[in-house]
Amino acid sequence: MRRGSILARAALIAYALALAAIAVAEEAARFQPIDIVVDVGAGALAAYQIELVVTSGDASIVGVEGGEPAAFKAAPYYDPKALAGGRIIIAAYSIDDQLPSGRVRVATLHMREVGAAPGYEVKLLAAADSDGQPLSVTVEVQPRPVGGAR
Amino acid sequence: MSYHPTELDLELLRAGEASAAIAQHVAGCAECQGQLARIGQCATALAAPIAAIEVPAGREQAILSLAQQRAAVVAAQIERRRRPRWLRPLYIAAPLAAAASIMVFVTTVRSPQLSQPAASAPAAAAADLNSDGKIDIVDALLLARDLKRQSAQQPQWDLNGDGRVDQADIDRIAQAAVSLSRRQP
Numbered sequence: 341m342r343r344g345s346i347l348a349r350a351a352l353i354a355y356a357l358a359l360a361a362i363a364v365a366e367e368a369a370r371f372q373p374i375d376i377v378v379d380v381g382a383g384a385l386a387a388y389q390i391e392l393v394v395t396s397g398d399a400s401i402v403g404v405e406g407g408e409p410a411a412f413k414a415a416p417y418y419d420p421k422a423l424a425g426g427r428i429i430i431a432a433y434s435i436d437d438q439l440p441s442g443r444v445r446v447a448t449l450h451m452r453e454v455g456a457a458p459g460y461e462v463k464l465l466a467a468a469d470s471d472g473q474p475l476s477v478t479v480e481v482q483p484r485p486v487g488g489a490r
Numbered sequence: 491m492s493y494h495p496t497e498l499d500l501e502l503l504r505a506g507e508a509s510a511a512i513a514q515h516v517a518g519c520a521e522c523q524g525q526l527a528r529i530g531q532c533a534t535a536l537a538a539p540i541a542a543i544e545v546p547a548g549r550e551q552a553i554l555s556l557a558q559q560r561a562a563v564v565a566a567q568i569e570r571r572r573r574p575r576w577l578r579p580l581y582i583a584a585p586l587a588a589a590a591s592i593m594v595f596v597t598t599v600r601s602p603q604l605s606q607p608a609a610s611a612p613a614a615a616a617a618d619l620n621s622d623g624k625i626d627i628v629d630a631l632l633l634a635r636d637l638k639r640q641s642a643q644q645p646q647w648d649l650n651g652d653g654r655v656d657q658a659d660i661d662r663i664a665q666a667a668v669s670l671s672r673r674q675p
Binding site: 346349350353357386387388389416417418419421422425427428429430431432433435465466468470472 | 550553557619620626664670
């Protein structure tokens with residue numbers, strides 16, 4: 341009985357502290373989608389592997405979404421440990437007949453940001469055509485205007 | 491193998507279920523042997539029964555006192571904002587809704603390909619299909635392409651040991667490629 345009472349009070353205390361923390365932070369935190377865009381040029385992208393790291397500021401990864409072309413519509417592979425952290429490796433492949441070329445949004449990461457705009461560093465780890473041959477591509481991150489078109 | 495085994499691999503080794511490649515690596519790697527010993531100690535400690543916890547009355551009072559102080563601070567912050575009374579229920583509903591939204595978002599947006607149990611790093615030699623010395627998404631692509639073409643498949647590509655080469659083996663390579671816990675040689 342006594343233990344139950346203590347647990348109930350502890351739960352209330354934890355809830356109150358969580359409310360307090362949310363109340364203090366609610367005006368500062370925001371959710372920001374950032375697009376991962378690669379430029380394949382004339383090549384046809386069949387696979388990519390990209391690492392993103394938060395280099396400055398306060399930001400954490402809260403979601404991973406697929407890209408624009410049908411070949412990369414599904415969410416890429418990633419390590420679930422990356423969620424709520426500041427580093428992630430995403431990767432996807434496609435064996436579709438229609439592969440994208442030119443500038444391609446291959447994925448979107450959903451970030452929770454607090455305070456000033458954080459810095460992101462993105463690094464291409466691999467990119468290949470349908471034969472597995474390396475492609476020369478560039479990769480960049482583009483914060484999406486919140487409320488903008490997808 | 492090119493990489494140190496993951497903690498899951500080491501736990502499988504401790505349970506006698508790891509592959510020969512992992513066992514061979516650990517046998518020759520002092521770092522992994524140390525990690526294996528630590529996992530064993532941890533497992534032993536966790537197996538011991540946890541004693542019942544009784545909170546002393548003085549500690550309970552101290553916790554309640556801290557909570558009351560914190561609640562007073564929160565109440566003052568809320569008062570300063572001078573929000574309408576009819577909005578106050580939102581202070582309870584909004585955090586709960588936000589938490590629920592985040593949970594739904596994370597569970598629906600994440601890749602269905604990762605809904606399977608986390609895989610350990612496949613044996614590097616078999617998973618490195620293009621023999622470039624690293625396991626990455628290109629290896630997964632090559633295996634997927636061969637599966638699609640129904641090309642002659644190598645038995646060593648059965649990375650999860652279920653007797654067939656299929657999508658699960660491709661997923662295993664891809665998951666190893668994006669793993670944050672993988673340590674580079």
